[in-house]
Amino acid sequence: MNTCEVCGSQAFRTENVSEVFLIEGRRVLVDGIPARVCVRCAEVTFDRATTEIVRRMVHGEAKPMEVVSLEVFSYAYA
Numbered sequence: 001m002n003t004c005e006v007c008g009s010q011a012f013r014t015e016n017v018s019e020v021f022l023i024e025g026r027r028v029l030v031d032g033i034p035a036r037v038c039v040r041c042a043e044v045t046f047d048r049a050t051t052e053i054v055r056r057m058v059h060g061e062a063k064p065m066e067v068v069s070l071e072v073f074s075y076a077y078a
Contacts, residue, residue: 009040017044028058
């Protein structure tokens with residue numbers, strides 16, 4: 001059984017998640033990534049194969065499904 005690195009829980013659920021990655025100065029959103037999510041603290045983890053697929057996608061082996069603009073806010077100026 002695996003243990004959550006954040007809270008120590010051994011209870012996980014499987015779900016598809018969205019993650020934003022910072023790749024060479026640009027933000028990239030990947031939707032529908034299969035992940036394990038800790039039921040206690042919601043920490044998201046990916047298995048090695050999934051991580052490799054995402055890495056290849058965001059480094060140019062796949063074309064984006066769409067391009068969206070993103071509003072940026074700075075908490076420091078609130």
